[in-house]
Amino acid sequence: MVFKLILPQCEQTSTCVNHPPEWEKPLRIQISGWNKDLDNLFEDGLKMPKPKSSMDRATEFIEPGLRLVQMAFRLLYSRNPDPATPSDMVPRHQYDIWRGATPDRVLLPEPMQRDYTRLEGYTITFDHLLGPGDEDDPETLMLNIIDPNDPVRADHMTISKSPYTSGSEPVLLLVPRCCQVRKGTTDRRRINREIREANLxxxxxxxxxxxxxxxxxxxxxxxxxxxxxxxxx
The missing domain is CATH 1.20.5 (Single alpha-helices involved in coiled-coils or other helix-helix interfaces)
Structure with missing residues (x-):
């Protein structure tokens, strides 16, 4: 069954300026989700790669990741990326999320799967309207894909779950950091460092x-x- 991806309404007392962001604002955007959820997003049955067919390099983007970026872009900006504006949507970096016994969760690339053997999720980052002088430390937006019916993951949100669990159509939520329990105080430093190091x-x-x-x-x-x-x- 295909799930519909939704950008939930912000429930903060003072609405976050990036929920949704202004279309003309330069921004670096990262999206992260579990593969079991991402596998339910594509109408043609496209699935996330299994461990043996995972990405080889951080900037050789897989098709499900590029489609995910397209879907998120439409939700954030209510339009498709403009092909006449090359900087409108530029994929920059991706990585798998592996889970192992110790530590409980770390983000590591495929060559280290001997220590962290279960592939569980995926993260991709793209730039919106960033120029050459903006790339070192731009403002960032972190988004997590969350199943509102998942009792563990749903508790990571601060928004009401009931509007998204009572309908007949299954949904997944694209949740900005402002509507999560975790505040992401290190998001900007972490995401920008990942981009700087991607091509090392x-x-x-x-x-x-x-x-x-x-x-x-x-x-x-x-x-x-x-x-x-x-x-x-």
């Missing part, structure tokens, strides 16, 4: 990812030890 030599990129992975594991270990100490007290 593979060995450099892998070294940085390994360093980040180790740092993340150490952070989880410190948190676990601190929790254990507090439980003893």
């Amino acid at each position: 030599p593979e060995e450099v990129r892998m070294k940085r990812l390994m360093e980040e992975s180790r740092a993340y594991e150490e952070k989880l270990l410190r948190k676990s030890k601190a929790q254990a100490s507090s439980d003893v007290v």
